[in-house]
Amino acid sequence: MxxxxxxxxxxxxxxxxxxxxxxxxxxxxxxxxxxxxxxxxxxxxxxxxxxxxxxxxxxxxxxxxxxxxxxxxxxxxxxxxxxxxxxxxxxxxxxxxxxxxxxxxxxxxxxxxxxxxxxxxxxxxxxxxxxxxxxxxxxxxxxxxxxxxxxxxxxxxxxxxxxxxxxxxxxxxxxxxxxxxxxxxxxxxxxxxxxxxAGFDRPNIRYAIEEKDSPRRQLLGFLERHKGESGIIYCLSKRKTEETASWLEGQGFRALAYHGGMDKAAREQNQRRFQREEAVVMVATIAFGMGIDKPDVRFVAHLDLPGSIEAYYQETGRAGRDGLPADTLMLYGADDIALRRRFIDESDAPEQRRRMERQKLDALLGLCETAQCRRQVLLGYFGDGCEPCGNCDTCAAPPELFDGLVAAQKALSCIYRTGERFGQAYIVEVLLGREDERIARFGHDRISTFGIGTEHDQATWRAILRQLIAHGLVNVDLAGHGGLSISDDGRAFLRDKPALMLRAPRPARKERGRKAARQEAAAAMPAEHRGLFEALREKRIELARAQNVPPYVIFHDRTLAEMAAVRPRSRAAMAGIPGIGDAKLERYGTAFLEVITGYEARAEA
Missing domain, CATH: 3.40.50.300 (P-loop containing nucleotide triphosphate hydrolases)
Structure with missing residues (x-):
């Protein structure tokens, strides 16, 4: 003792x-x-x-x-x-x-x-x-x-x-x-x-949530600034995890799949590789992740809507356990919302449980649609709080809001007058008054809502419909062909005409934004420390492989970064580095001191 x-x-x-x-x-x-x-x-x-x-x-x-x-x-x-x-x-x-x-x-x-x-x-x-x-x-x-x-x-x-x-x-x-x-x-x-x-805030994590536009393009833009880093990408289905992992391999990433339907040995091998190798991207269902101890996960992306704010918080929380900057991205769309609602409605759970799940989903959609600081909404859900964080997408680029009452009335009326059986793309075409053989065949070029929505473009109407689904005013028939229908709340909305503020869709992110983000990530470590840091990581990998353990159980990245900054020349000086206890100093002190002195000797030569 x-x-x-x-x-x-x-x-x-x-x-x-x-x-x-x-x-x-x-x-x-x-x-x-x-x-x-x-x-x-x-x-x-x-x-x-x-x-x-x-x-x-x-x-x-x-x-x-x-x-x-x-x-x-x-x-x-x-x-x-x-x-x-x-x-x-x-x-x-x-x-x-x-x-x-x-x-x-x-x-x-x-x-x-x-x-x-x-x-x-x-x-x-x-x-x-x-x-x-x-x-x-x-x-x-x-x-x-x-x-x-x-x-x-x-x-x-x-x-x-x-x-x-x-x-x-x-x-x-x-x-x-x-x-x-x-x-x-x-x-x-x-x-x-x-x-x-002790609170919920993870100030080192940057939160970003985007509407699905071109998911793979959006994901690549996000991953551009994380090449050479470990991360997790969550998907809702087993098939999507495998397809996404295979596609990422073709894009030059070391990507692995993980889901409950895999052979146990293959699943465990992939988890072991993620834990013990550098720069591995795990594409997984929620079967992967509880208690993941890997401290240097630099990003987490969701390609589909999670089930609740708790799930989102826990899954994004697997990034940046070492306290260094980490990045998250969630993509979501109308089909995600409808699918999550269907999961709840078709569950055999007691009604009390299903009611709670609906409330949790509504809270998550509120986080997606908010114009506030994401962190404020996220922490507020758990009874915590903060000032506007400056480290989320809404703080970096506050979204524009507009009075959505008239737009919602037009969209709901168009859904009604087309028979409450057509999908989003069709409804948008009717609202814009597009010449289309299918629209003409159904006679929808002669209804009162044909062409009444030309004040908005296609992307804006898609965003409006998605938000009406998120607000529970419109239902989506996923069992059929994605047809839209007006919910009971939607009919009440048409009758009562309450105020409704909607988010304008964000303009596409420009390439300079990604470049700036890459520069920001690189600035997390001074350039003069990077070479020694990588040499120390190589020594850590060598030692970890010899013992068949994950590299981070030897030293965290944060400890190696401190070594690269301080450059201790003695065991006594190394003992002052945070994260180096007596046993690790005894076991590894000499090996890492040799890396430091050797690196400096080469630099001076």
């Missing part, structure tokens, strides 16, 4: 001080209190339970959702000199027996386990014989029926207070709205006074 939390922070993790509410939470847990901790991804949640587990007598028990995630967390701890292991179904019987012997002998500081493994009677019985310093439930939002990643096995963790009454309990999550938080603390019997809400 160590003498104090600050000693552990310095000697094991290589940091001189706690961030935010970390110190307060650690002291609370060391004293034996329970805690609910809500802290943004990358905010240092893991230290909040790892350090108290090292301070208190006994073994820390950590409940985590995925075997791959546990393996990386354990590898990072072992690199730092902590006695950690994972108990899971992948262990051979002999290795499992050896692990239990180590636990009984008091030779383990932290044990990671999935809820399904923990809840087995033999596991519960065995752990009752071992003194526990604390129990930490990571990704605790999975416990709540209102959480976006609800898992029945997590819900059963409400037995923990009865089975382990003497072990302090900590629930940790980065994404939980008020109903989710309330249910978690009730299930785990954590008092309201033991809740630590």
């Amino acid at each position: 160590y003498s104090s939390p600050t000693e552990i922070l310095r000697s094991v993790y290589g940091y001189d001080g706690f961030r935010g509410r970390q110190g307060e939470i650690v002291e609370h847990m060391v004293a034996g209190g329970n805690a609910f901790v809500l802290m943004p991804t990358g905010g240092g949640k893991s230290l909040c339970y790892q350090i108290p587990a090292l301070c208190r007598p006994g073994m820390g028990l950590v409940i985590s959702p995925l075997i791959a995630l546990m393996a990386d967390q354990v590898a990072a701890l072992v690199q730092a000199g902590v006695r950690a292991a994972a108990l899971n179904s992948d262990l051979a019987p002999a290795a499992r027996d050896e692990l239990w012997q180590a636990m009984r002998a008091g030779e383990l500081d932290l044990l990671y386990v999935a809820p399904e493994t923990l809840l087995r009677p033999d596991t519960l019985a065995g752990l009752k014989q071992i003194p526990l310093s604390l129990i930490a439930i990571d990704e605790a939002h999975c416990m709540s029926q209102w959480g976006h990643d609800f898992r029945p096995s997590y819900r059963q963790l409400d037995i923990l207070p009865d089975h382990f009454p003497d072990a302090p309990r900590m629930a940790l999550t980065a994404t939980a709205d008020a109903p989710t938080r309330q249910e978690i603390v009730e299930l785990l019997r954590i008092g309201e006074a033991d809740c630590f809400i």
Whole structure:
């Protein structure tokens, strides 16, 4: 055991001080209190339970959702000199027996386990014989029926207070709205006074949301400034992930696919490559990502609308865990909105659940359509707030609004007079009065709404219709051929004529915008540091491959960037670099010092 939390922070993790509410939470847990901790991804949640587990007598028990995630967390701890292991179904019987012997002998500081493994009677019985310093439930939002990643096995963790009454309990999550938080603390019997809400803001992440125009062109424009970097692209369907990954390979990116329908071995191999190689783009469904520990994910893109703000926040939160600048892009269109509504309506969930899902979707659409700072709307959903951030698309280029009452009336009338069975493209053609054989055949060139919309161009009418769908005034028949019909709310709108402000479509981004963004990204590290930084990364990759571990469990990019800036010449100087604890200094200090001195010698020659 160590003498104090600050000693552990310095000697094991290589940091001189706690961030935010970390110190307060650690002291609370060391004293034996329970805690609910809500802290943004990358905010240092893991230290909040790892350090108290090292301070208190006994073994820390950590409940985590995925075997791959546990393996990386354990590898990072072992690199730092902590006695950690994972108990899971992948262990051979002999290795499992050896692990239990180590636990009984008091030779383990932290044990990671999935809820399904923990809840087995033999596991519960065995752990009752071992003194526990604390129990930490990571990704605790999975416990709540209102959480976006609800898992029945997590819900059963409400037995923990009865089975382990003497072990302090900590629930940790980065994404939980008020109903989710309330249910978690009730299930785990954590008092309201033991809740630590550290905020939701991730100021290093840039948020951008665009209407779908030409999705692949839009994606390429986004990726242009991220060549040579790791990132994640989310798609709604398995087929789209595979097609997008294949297309990106043809565009010169190292892209992999990941979805639940893949062979397990292939899926795990792709995840391992993403975790352990540089500059890999993972194209995935939401089956990929919970608890992704890779700190240097520089971008996250959504090619389809996520299911809720919680899902969007968590998925974008996988970027920039190291605190360095990260970029996000979401593309969405009318079909996305209609498909999400269809998923909800056709679900066999209870009506109360479906009503909640509709409210969550409406909140997400509000984020998409807002003219406010995106970050303000995003944080406001979780009861948090901020000033206009200057680091989102609406702050950088505020959208224009216009009075959409007349336009909405024209669009709804046109949908009605064409029989409420035609798609967006057809309705726009009628509104613009286009000469078309199909329009003439149906006689729609003779109705009152033919040609009444020439004050707007095609792109604007598409944007108007998409927003009317987002506002719930228009339904889309996805089961048919995408025909538009007027909803009950739309009929009420035509009757009552309330005020309606709509966003004008954004002009296409110019090439100079992408160039400016690339220059901005390059400016994140001074040019004079870049060469040494890359040399240090090469050494890190060499060491990681030799040990078959992800590079970031050796050192994060932020630590290498600090090395490149400070250029320490001795082990004592290297010990002052954040992120270098005693064990890592002993293991890697000489190797990285040799890279630094060799690089400078070549530069001077």
